[in-house]
Amino acid sequence: MGNVLSFRDLTLGYDRHPAVHHLDGDVPDGALLAICGPNGAGKSTLLKGIAGVLSPLAGRIEGKLPDHAVAYLPQAAEVDRSFPIDVYDLVAMGLWRRSGLFGGIGRADRRLIEEAIAAVGLEGFEARPVGTLSGGQMQRTLFARLLLQDARLILLDEPFTALDAGTVSDLVALIERWNGEGRTVIAVLHDLELVRVHFPQTLLLARTPVAWGETREVLTTHNLAEARRMCEAWDEDAPACAPDMPSHGMRVA
Numbered sequence: 544m545g546n547v548l549s550f551r552d553l554t555l556g557y558d559r560h561p562a563v564h565h566l567d568g569d570v571p572d573g574a575l576l577a578i579c580g581p582n583g584a585g586k587s588t589l590l591k592g593i594a595g596v597l598s599p600l601a602g603r604i605e606g607k608l609p610d611h612a613v614a615y616l617p618q619a620a621e622v623d624r625s626f627p628i629d630v631y632d633l634v635a636m637g638l639w640r641r642s643g644l645f646g647g648i649g650r651a652d653r654r655l656i657e658e659a660i661a662a663v664g665l666e667g668f669e670a671r672p673v674g675t676l677s678g679g680q681m682q683r684t685l686f687a688r689l690l691l692q693d694a695r696l697i698l699l700d701e702p703f704t705a706l707d708a709g710t711v712s713d714l715v716a717l718i719e720r721w722n723g724e725g726r727t728v729i730a731v732l733h734d735l736e737l738v739r740v741h742f743p744q745t746l747l748l749a750r751t752p753v754a755w756g757e758t759r760e761v762l763t764t765h766n767l768a769e770a771r772r773m774c775e776a777w778d779e780d781a782p783a784c785a786p787d788m789p790s791h792g793m794r795v796a
């Protein structure tokens with residue numbers, strides 16, 4: 544089994560200020576990986592880098608997947624719900640890569656769309672404008688779209704924020720189904736108990752990696768305290784390193 548992604552001394556950031564710094568490591572094909580860390584640790588930034596939304600300031604991300612094999616679900620706050628579209632059409636967008644923007648939806652496609660809507664428990668909501676959905680219903684709709692995208696690598700940014708326990712458990716079951724099909728899933732998560740139960744691998748981030756490996760060895764009291772300490776010590780205004788300088792964004796006391 545190869546690696547679906549590799550980070551090589553990766554630095555990501557905004558306006559030349561690093562938000563993720565000196566990240567090295569490999570994500571094996573078929574991994575189920577959680578990214579954890581305090582607020583501002585760079586988790587969303589890393590996911591954006593993997594999704595190709597943000598280009599590295601330095602270093603690189605190596606991957607063998609074409610763009611269409613990667614699906615990215617941003618944080619709920621970043622999803623525009625004012626767009627005038629109903630549940631059915633939003634889910635159907637998951638087929639675009641296969642059917643093309645203007646390719647008609649045939650009977651087989653309609654069945655796939657109906658199955659995806661049923662899989663997330665939203666039968667009867669097909670004609671509802673997405674702007675009228677509750678947070679949980681919207682997230683179910685987006686997961687139904689992901690079901691149709693048939694991606695090899697699925698990136699989820701805090702997919703369970705503000706969802707009730709039933710919805711979380713339904714969506715976790717979908718993630719486990721995807722992973723069981725051999726897909727790689729990388730999710731930014733704050734619920735450490737959920738990570739401990741469902742995610743075998745964890746990257747604990749505090750701008751730089753604190754630990755990366757088996758979840759039970761990563762999410763220790765010591766590592767979590769270290770991550771908090773490192774985030775609090777981070778200098779927001781630190782510039783990105785010059786290419787051949789090993790300095791980093793930690794404020795020197």
Ligand SMILES: Nc1ncnc2c1ncn2[C@@H]1O[C@H](COP(=O)(O)OP(=O)(O)OP(=O)(O)O)[C@@H](O)[C@H]1O
Binds near residue numbers: 582586
């Ligand atoms: N568009 C942006 N422009 C400038 N700075 C940004 C931008 N987005 C994020 N940042 C900064 O980058 C750093 C990392 O942010 P990021 O959103 O990646 O953290 P996070 O670990 O996902 O945090 P949270 O748990 O709060 O969602 C923060 O200091 C943040 O203020």
